[in-house]
Amino acid sequence: MIFRCTRLEGARLIEPEFHRDTRGFFSRTWCREEFFAEGLDTEIAQESLSYNGKRGTVRGLHFQRSPHQETKIVRCIRGAIWDVILDLRQSSPTYLQWQGFELTAENFRALYIPKGFAHGFQTRCDDSLVSYQISTPYAPHAAGGCRYDDPLFAIEWPDQATEISARDLEWPDFISGC
Numbered sequence: 001m002i003f004r005c006t007r008l009e010g011a012r013l014i015e016p017e018f019h020r021d022t023r024g025f026f027s028r029t030w031c032r033e034e035f036f037a038e039g040l041d042t043e044i045a046q047e048s049l050s051y052n053g054k055r056g057t058v059r060g061l062h063f064q065r066s067p068h069q070e071t072k073i074v075r076c077i078r079g080a081i082w083d084v085i086l087d088l089r090q091s092s093p094t095y096l097q098w099q100g101f102e103l104t105a106e107n108f109r110a111l112y113i114p115k116g117f118a119h120g121f122q123t124r125c126d127d128s129l130v131s132y133q134i135s136t137p138y139a140p141h142a143a144g145g146c147r148y149d150d151p152l153f154a155i156e157w158p159d160q161a162t163e164i165s166a167r168d169l170e171w172p173d174f175i176s177g178c
Contacts, residue, residue, distance in 0.1 A: 001028060003038050003112075006101075008087050008094045010114040012040065013101060014073070029075070029110065030133070040112055041071040043135040050130040052079075052123045056162030060120020061086055061146045061171070068142035069115035071135040079128030080104040081121040082158050086146065089116035096174075098155050103130075118146050122157050145171040 002015040016027035028034075032042045050059065061084065064070045074083060086098040102124075103109050113119050121130065145168060148155065152174045 001031065001034055003034075003040075006085075007099050008085060008097060008117075009092050011085055011087075011099070011117065012038065012112040014110040014112055016108045027108065030073075035112075041114070041135050043071070044073075044133045045137050046134050048132045048134065050132070052128045052130070052163075053126060054163050055123055055126050056159045057123045057128075058120065058148050058157070058161045058164045058168065060084070060168065061118035061148055062120065063088060063116075063118040063144050063146075064136065064139060065142040065144050068136055068139040071115050072113040072119060073110050073133040074103065074113065074119070074121075075108070075110040075131050076103040076105055077129050077131050078105050079126070080106075080124035081128055081130060082124060083111050083121045084119070084155055084157075085111070085113050086118040086120075086153060086155075087116070088118055088146075092116070096153070098153055100156065118144075120148055122159060122161070124158065146174050147171045150174050 004013040018025040018027050035042045081103050082100050083103045084100045087094045150173050
C-alpha cells in the first residue's frame with residue numbers, strides 16, 4: 001500500500017500496490033503492520049456498507065462526539081463518489097479546512113480519516129456502494145453533523161444534491177454549534 005499525505009493533518013489517501021499476472025491482480029487493502037508503521041490507528045471495531053441508488057446523493061457531514069470519535073477507512077467498491085473530510089480538531093493547524101477526493105471502483109483508492117474529522121460524500125453515478133472500516137462502534141447519542149452546504153466551509157461539491165436525508169438538511173450551521 002502507498003500512503004499519501006493529504007493537505008489535512010493526519011489524513012491519508014491510500015493507493016493499492018497491484019501484483020498482476022494473467023489471472024488479473026492481487027492487492028492488499030488492509031495490513032495492521034503497515035498502518036502501525038505509518039503511525040495510524042489500527043483498531044477496527046465494525047465494517048459498514050452504504051448503498052446509494054441515485055447520482056448526486058449526499059451523505060453527511062457526519063462525526064461522533066468524544067469519547068466515541070471514530071477513525072474511518074472509506075472506499076468506493078462500486079461506482080464513484082466525491083469524498084469530503086473536514087477537520088474539526090480545534091488544536092489542529094488544519095482546523096476547519098476541508099479536502100475532497102475522487103474514490104471509485106476503478107481507482108481502488110481508500111481514504112484514512114482520523115478521529116476528529118467530519119465526513120461526507122456525494123455519489124458521482126447511480127448505484128454506488130461505499131465500504132467503511134470504523135475504529136469504534138457507532139454510538140447514536142454521540143452522533144453529530146454539519147450541513148453539507150454550510151457557507152463557512154464553502155465545500156465545492158461536483159454536482160447539485162439530488163438526494164439528502166432530512167436529518168442531514170437539519171444540521172445547524174457550524175457557527176450555531178454543529
